[in-house]
Amino acid sequence: MADLTTHFAGIKSPNPFWLASAPPTDKAYNVERALKAGWGGVVWKTLGEEGPPVVNVNGPRYGAIWGADRRLLGLNNIELITDRALQQNLREIKEIKMKWPDRAVVVSIMVPCEEESWKAILPLVEETGADGIELNFGCPHGMSERGMGSAVGQVPEYVEMVVRWCKQYTRMPVITKLTPNITDVRKPARAAKAGGTDAVSLINTINSITAVNLDTFSPEPSIDGKGTHGGYCGPAVKPIALSMVSEIARDPETYGLPISGIGGISTWRDAAEFMALGSGTVQVCTAAMTYGFKIVEEMITGLSNWMDEKGYASVDEFVGRAVRNVTDWQYLNLNYVTKARIDQDLCIKCGRCHIACEDTSHQAITKDKDGKRHFEVMDDECVGCNLCVNVCPVDDCITMVEVAPGLVDQRTGQVVPGEYANWTTHPNNPMAKVAEPAE
């Protein structure tokens, strides 16, 4: 079995699967159950400063969207940071860390954007023996209205300033958690690095309203007929998170900065994808809140089996392996030509490829042949867009096949060139970097 041990920004854990700072990590009872189930680490639900704790709404905190059979696809929440007393949390963190020395115990913190507040709380957290801290610059609801959470994360200068305070007042590794509710996630990541952060984690939740009740016209989740935007997470946000992780992983200014990937991770495969895009660890919440802590067994065995199959002895061997393949559109090879192929033996003749192509794309798929239902790609119309592959309900029925260099692309009538060529040198590009002919 592959070695899943991770060393992340100076924090060791037996596997890369951490529970994200969220309701599942709010108290020792839940954390104990999680660690027993096999989670490699936890990020304790965000602590606030000393004093009367925050209060939560007493109505619904969560909203959701579902797929077929009420399969949860996306969850949103308007819960705030921990509503338990600081001292109680600190006491429990200390107990847990003593009892589970091999697991990562990271403490999420959110206090006002003032040096004194951070200076006050950091020693208290350090005293628990926790392995590190995560700065919650991400929560988009409630706390942001009070100048915390995403209100900080959206201003790179504040991010840098707070990170700097933390590095000044604690020896613990600092993980800066980033909000996706921002135009360019690289900016706060660069600021965190400038402030000296040891790592970033992302994404926090996305501003969202999950639904509108069409009887009451209240947004969901509804509190006495009113709603507010909450933080969106779960499988639906994974593509957004993967993209943001990749942006930081490949940004020359933050290249090599440890990343803890978060956002809709539900299976070992999701986790491996985040790791391939540069995440040293991953954090999970919605999947655990949907199915319970036991899912980590599937994640551990799935990742391990895949690593064995691929011959990776440790996670370091594949973390970041996909980063080099993320590029800008302008560098994509325009001489790479594909055509869709429909496997007639697998085709069940639903015709969705045809109607998708006919109504909304390139009129490149037949609907009949000799008077019978028959769906076949017309190479002289197919642009290789992949829409038919995506709408086909049958696994592997439609595939994209490369037109090898030297063959004629039936659509353009041109021979497919063997060499790579992209937009930067394309004749249609007014900015093309080809030498103008001499006058």
Add this chain to the structure above:
Amino acid sequence: MAGSALKEGIAPGRLEPGDYAANFADLHPPLDRHEAHVEADRCYFCYDAPCMNACPTSIDIAMFIRQIATDNPMGAAETIFSQNILGGMCARVCPTEQLCEEACVREEAEGKPVKIGQLQRYATDIAMQESRQFFTRAAPTGKRIAVVGAGPAGLACAHRLAVKGHDVTVLDARPKAGGLNEYGIASYKTVDGFAQAEVEYVTAIGGITIELGQRLGANVSLDDLKSRYDAVFLGIGLGGVNALKAEGEDADGVRDAVDFIAELRQAEDLSTLAVGRRVVVIGGGMTAIDAAVQAKLLGAEEVTICYRRGKQEMNASGFEQDLAASKGVTIRHWLAPKRVLTRDGKVAGIELEYTQLVDGRLVGLGHTMTIACDQVFKAIGQSFEPRWAEGLALVGGRIDTDAEGRTSRQGIWAGGDCVVGGDDLTVTAVAQGRDAAESIHTSLMGGTHG
């Protein structure tokens, strides 16, 4: 065990009183909202959906399923009823595994088609339970049309004519409207008086008057109707029952399966209904299955269906055959009735001859076997009573019509089981009644559509 459970002969009360309700409960309990949504989510919303093309009434199945999936069951019901006003009954009795569900691409993909019939029932039940009407009558045309037969063909025809603004009188020989829906279908397929509820739902549009006890050829004549109405539609079904052509057919204990089914459907108290201890049903169609299964459910100890051809030739669908088997009915093939054995004038058994196909022709092999029984049901098909169709051209013993349902006599249309080329399905009767109504409308209104 009830006292008369094993009583020889034909006797009522073979079950404990409480067992009847369970035995005759809904064959397919309705889907609840969640089940309907899960099932609807399985539909791929195919292009030019094969299920729709397989439906004799061309219901836009993919659309109504999508409407169910999006929590719009009323929209789904309207989609169904706009093509098939008897969509509620068809959802219950259609052999979907030979029609829409056979064509479903999931049948090809995984052998598990979307449960189209059950979804159709889900949507139509909701609309009918709320008495939601989707059609309003066009301005009165002043035209009056007689529809003979208040079965599926007649009701579908009457409804579409009413929608067009015509006034319709529906005549039926029986004490209740509904035709085979009321009298000819196993009770576990249409429980809780659904056939009558559907008649009420269909006629609620207005402009339809039903006159019962009016039998064509007895107290009503075709010529009379033709003279009193602007048009006539015949949806009179099949009145005759084919004979066994076996010796002893008149013995006490030999009975038409259709009568047994009708009696059972009309019974107030099933425990008063007599059934044999050992029952043999002769035939291979839906009626044979319905009679055999219900005999078993009434407490018959042994029920055997004997069919003179093989499994492949049975008109009853695979689903129906499996249903019968699951209820404990034995189905035997390649046996033709030869002689009903009697004791004291009552059925004591039946002698059957082994058969086989020789050069495509069914032949008796000469040797026989005997099954002891005290009741024999005849379910070897029904035939049209030509005396009802005065002056109409027949083909193969049924009324000849063109594609629009026009008979050989001007002003008379026909549809359903009584016409040539039907497949004896409720849904086909509905399609023919509906289409004849369109033809009648076009004819009466001088070719103007609307």
